[in-house]
Amino acid sequence: MNxxxxxxxxxxxxxxxxxxxxxxxxxxxxxxxxxxxATDCGAVKDMQAFSDxxxxxxxxxxxxxxxxxxxxxxx
Amino acid sequence: xxxxxxxxxxxxxxxxxxxxxFILASTAAALGYEVQVFFTFYxxxxxxxxxSSVMISPLANPAMPMPIPMPVMVQMLPGMESMATMMMKQxxxxxxxxxxxxxxxxxxxxxxxxxxCQMTVDLFEFDKSEFIDQCxxxxxxxxxxxxxxxxxxxxx
Numbered sequence: 001m002n003x004x005x006x007x008x009x010x011x012x013x014x015x016x017x018x019x020x021x022x023x024x025x026x027x028x029x030x031x032x033x034x035x036x037x038a039t040d041c042g043a044v045k046d047m048q049a050f051s052d053x054x055x056x057x058x059x060x061x062x063x064x065x066x067x068x069x070x071x072x073x074x075x
Numbered sequence: 076x077x078x079x080x081x082x083x084x085x086x087x088x089x090x091x092x093x094x095x096x097f098i099l100a101s102t103a104a105a106l107g108y109e110v111q112v113f114f115t116f117y118x119x120x121x122x123x124x125x126x127s128s129v130m131i132s133p134l135a136n137p138a139m140p141m142p143i144p145m146p147v148m149v150q151m152l153p154g155m156e157s158m159a160t161m162m163m164k165q166x167x168x169x170x171x172x173x174x175x176x177x178x179x180x181x182x183x184x185x186x187x188x189x190x191x192c193q194m195t196v197d198l199f200e201f202d203k204s205e206f207i208d209q210c211x212x213x214x215x216x217x218x219x220x221x222x223x224x225x226x227x228x229x230x231x
Contacts, residue, residue: 011171012171012173013170013171013172013173014098014172015098015101015102015105015173016171016172016173018102018105019101019102019105019181019185021105022105022185039171040171050105050106053106053107054106054107
């Protein structure tokens with residue numbers, strides 16, 4: 001998937017992946033896509049919850065070799 | 076959509092009890108909540124410029140997981156509190172959990188409003204210069220002005 005910005009939150013625990021996602025989205029333009037990598041398994045549900053509550057669509061959420069990859073579009 | 080609001084009353088000043096208010100406040104702010112935290116009694120320690128005196132004690136804390144079983148008589152020995160605090164901080168770091176300082180900074184960056192209880196400052200004769208500049212001083216009624224119209228209100 002194409003993305004405009006990538007942030008690696010590997011090794012960070014709750015709530016840092018969410019807080020860093022929020023910060024990463026802040027300087028992006030509407031419609032741009034953020035790729036987030038995390039190793040915290042709690043991030044799977046947290047990213048969905050973040051998307052639901054902030055209205056930034058979560059385009060995909062997958063796991064690859066112990067890493068969780070998310071693509072989020074800025075609303 | 077109207078902005079959701081959350082209010083937290085932080086009353087504890089130990090390392091373990093310092094995390095919940097800062098984690099919840101910073102996360103709610105990231106989700107778009109307007110957040111205020113009222114620090115009262117021992118919670119005021121969390122507003123100190125220097126957070127190094129925020130510690131955790133194994134004493135009277137039977138739920139704290141210890142590497143080896145430790146009798147209360149041993150837990151009360153001098154230096155045990157510092158040791159437990161050091162070990163806890165190492166554990167937090169190893170697991171990628173943010174430091175208190177980092178979480179507090181993230182709260183401030185996200186415009187979480189900190190209110191320090193004026194009565195507690197007077198009671199313990201605290202010096203306001205020891206607290207961070209980004210907090211406001213107020214009382215219960217001032218806090219109610221905000222808390223009375225929130226979606227979530229927590230006492231920690």
